[in-house]
Amino acid sequence: MESNGALWTLMEQPEGTDMTSNEGSFGLFTEEAAPLDVQACDRCELSGQRTRVIWGEGNSNARLVMILDNPGAREDRLGNPFLCSTRETLQRGMREAGLDRNLVYVTFLLKCRPIRAYNKPAAREACLPHLQAQLLEKRPLVLFGFGNVVAEALFPWKENASVKELRRDWHEWQGIPVGLTYHPLAVKRRPNLMNIFVEDLVSLNNKFAACLSRQSNNQ
Numbered sequence: 210m211e212s213n214g215a216l217w218t219l220m221e222q223p224e225g226t227d228m229t230s231n232e233g234s235f236g237l238f239t240e241e242a243a244p245l246d247v248q249a250c251d252r253c254e255l256s257g258q259r260t261r262v263i264w265g266e267g268n269s270n271a272r273l274v275m276i277l278d279n280p281g282a283r284e285d286r287l288g289n290p291f292l293c294s295t296r297e298t299l300q301r302g303m304r305e306a307g308l309d310r311n312l313v314y315v316t317f318l319l320k321c322r323p324i325r326a327y328n329k330p331a332a333r334e335a336c337l338p339h340l341q342a343q344l345l346e347k348r349p350l351v352l353f354g355f356g357n358v359v360a361e362a363l364f365p366w367k368e369n370a371s372v373k374e375l376r377r378d379w380h381e382w383q384g385i386p387v388g389l390t391y392h393p394l395a396v397k398r399r400p401n402l403m404n405i406f407v408e409d410l411v412s413l414n415n416k417f418a419a420c421l422s423r424q425s426n427n428q
């Protein structure tokens with residue numbers, strides 16, 4: 210499997226944060242700038258809360274695209290790069306699963322980070338076209354979503370769509386295979402979920418390898 214090189218960047222630990230569990234080996238993925246027309250998007254009320262539109266991060270050419278609900282903090286209050294718990298736990302799980310983070314692109318249902326209450330259904334509906342356009346451009350071989358919010362957004366026609374119901378199986382979204390697992394923050398809060406989380410990421414790793422192999426056999 211071809212690696213796309215070290216596109217992530219190790220960042221310094223901001224003062225006053227507990228990064229002892231990082232073991233010094235995790236870091237922020239490189240952020241991909243949003244298209245110019247999206248940078249000024251005001252389709253929903255989050256345009257009044259954000260500091261900027263976060264389009265995605267990681268290897269922008271990756272054929273494996275992960276979907277989180279919304280961007281977490283990337284900088285602390287002083288503007289220093291900051292590794293949030295979501296990213297730290299995600300990277301921990303990926304490392305345990307042997308999933309090369311250089312082969313992954315991470316994006317979000319909502320491209321703006323909420324900082325206070327907002328109309329969630331309206332924001333999700335408003336932002337979905339951005340995700341659809343992004344995936345048309347990225348042409349992922351495999352999608353992987355985290356948490357019930359993503360499960361509900363991708364499968365609104367499934368009653369009570371939840372990770373618990375949908376994980377383990379592969380589904381399809383807009384013609385692309387998609388798997389699901391728990392949100393990294395849920396895993397952080399309930400460490401007993403880590404084994405399941407890693408198991409799902411191993412399944413993802415295998416699925417992606419199979420898709421890559423099929424693609425190269427078809428060329």
Ligand code: SF4
Nearest residue numbers: 250252253256321336
């Ligand atoms: S969350 Fe999405 S739809 Fe709402 S302002 Fe941000 S980019 Fe636009």
